[in-house]
Amino acid sequence: MPGLTKAQLRLVEAAEHSFDRIYAAQYGEERWRNSLRPALLRNTRYAMLVNRYQAAEIPSGGLFTDDDKRKLQTIDLLFPLPVGKGSYNSAGNPQQLRLLAYKRGDLTDPSQPVSIDEPFPVPQVTTNPDGSRELMAHWNLDAASLLPVRLLNPMPGDKVLDLCAAPGGKSIALAQLLRPPTMDDLDAPSLAGGCLHSNEVDPARHKRLAANLEAYLPPALLRSGEVKALELDGADPLSITSLPLVRAGGYDKVLLDAPCSSERHVLHAHARARQAGKVQATLLLNALRAVRVGGRAVYATCSLRDEENDGVIERGLGLVQKDKKKLGIKWDVAVRRSAGAEEETWLEGWAERTKHGWVVLPDHPGGGQWGPLFFSVLEKIPA
CATH class of the missing domain: 3.40.50.150 (Vaccinia Virus protein VP39)
Known part of the structure; x- marks a missing residue:
């Protein structure tokens, strides 16, 4: 680690070892070392929540090319819920949150390299000719x-x-x-x-x-x-x-x-x-x-x-x-x-x-x- 003194480096290493001990004890040494820790160290995967009040399907405004749109997949958040007071089922709930993510390769196959997700465009502020602003079209988050x-x-x-x-x-x-x-x-x-x-x-x-x-x-x-x-x-x-x-x-x-x-x-x-x-x-x-x-x-x-x-x-x-x-x-x-x-x-x-x-x-x-x-x-x- 460039820029750290030997004393600082020892503190960082001690913190990392303590961190590993805690989670290896909780999740098991094999899973923590071979699966969970490496997965956490990969780039964070993001999805895009489309703003219902601004865009119906995919945000426009030049944020996505046709090729970008072909790479997108809908993340299904409409799981079954019982019918009755306080609940609503999939057939009666068209208010599905519109959540999109870029398609990925087969992450369950350890022989396949893990691709890095392309970043979603940053939401843009659009100003109308009269000076008013359009609502933001999407929010980037972990699905x-x-x-x-x-x-x-x-x-x-x-x-x-x-x-x-x-x-x-x-x-x-x-x-x-x-x-x-x-x-x-x-x-x-x-x-x-x-x-x-x-x-x-x-x-x-x-x-x-x-x-x-x-x-x-x-x-x-x-x-x-x-x-x-x-x-x-x-x-x-x-x-x-x-x-x-x-x-x-x-x-x-x-x-x-x-x-x-x-x-x-x-x-x-x-x-x-x-x-x-x-x-x-x-x-x-x-x-x-x-x-x-x-x-x-x-x-x-x-x-x-x-x-x-x-x-x-x-x-x-x-x-x-x-x-x-x-x-x-x-x-x-x-x-x-x-x-x-x-x-x-x-x-x-x-x-x-x-x-x-x-x-x-x-x-x-x-x-x-x-x-x-x-x-x-x-x-x-x-x-």
């Missing part, structure tokens, strides 16, 4: 990051809180599912009565979140308050319980994409993963406080570590039990791995089961090379 959005199952009429929303990719996806697909008049208020509150406490990140919402969503959604950027401390129960919708009974759906220490870039930087489970468990408890009884919360992280994934679910459930004894709350929490056998079969094509949820890892035998991403679905039920 697995939209699985928590799908498992949250937002529908027109739902009141949704994205508790740790910056920079805003998941909020933009959520907003695409909260209006009926036949509603063409984007300046009209939503007849369904739903809303999306996207929260970020850090001032700089909140500013970026608000700017992204304005860049991707019709102005009417923001003017009417149908979509709103909040700046609350998600770890502070007083901030959460002060929200009018929480005082009125709670949100229908809450997404907690928790900040984590073990993001993929940590491995590339040879940095040590730090345990942050206590903060995450507090955030999870507040997410559960914010959702109504009968509602759903999805917890997600980009962490590899059990302590920040299943461990946080267990700590959060423990905090709920303490509140029941200390405060006499009248609700409980149930972990819902999925909505049924069909959905589990679909998820197995993306992820592997954990104790309380699922984890997407880039060495998954399906060959998608997505992740890492952990998610768990929780339902708030009467005590």
Whole structure:
């Protein structure tokens, strides 16, 4: 490593060895060394979420040539869901998120070289002759990051809180599912009565979140308050319980994409993963406080570590039990791995089961090379 002193190099090597010990113990020495670690060190694979409010199929404006378009494949995020209140099935849900990725070779064959994905074009700001700006046409992301959005199952009429929303990719996806697909008049208020509150406490990140919402969503959604950027401390129960919708009974759906220490870039930087489970468990408890009884919360992280994934679910459930004894709350929490056998079969094509949820890892035998991403679905039920 050029530019490092011998002492600095020793610290970096020690951190890398510690990192390897942690994950070799968790995932097994053979898998970590031969499969998972090499997969994490490859270039991140990205997909493109097409903005429903700007483009119907593939963003135009010269971003993609006809040859580019032939290389694209649709990523199917429309898994089976049971018919009934709070759910909708594939036949009755034309609000499929439009997600595209470049086609890949056979990643399941180790004898085949792994190709590096071509980068997607950066979203462009288009200014009209009258000086107004077009909405951004797409958002680049890891396709697995939209699985928590799908498992949250937002529908027109739902009141949704994205508790740790910056920079805003998941909020933009959520907003695409909260209006009926036949509603063409984007300046009209939503007849369904739903809303999306996207929260970020850090001032700089909140500013970026608000700017992204304005860049991707019709102005009417923001003017009417149908979509709103909040700046609350998600770890502070007083901030959460002060929200009018929480005082009125709670949100229908809450997404907690928790900040984590073990993001993929940590491995590339040879940095040590730090345990942050206590903060995450507090955030999870507040997410559960914010959702109504009968509602759903999805917890997600980009962490590899059990302590920040299943461990946080267990700590959060423990905090709920303490509140029941200390405060006499009248609700409980149930972990819902999925909505049924069909959905589990679909998820197995993306992820592997954990104790309380699922984890997407880039060495998954399906060959998608997505992740890492952990998610768990929780339902708030009467005590």
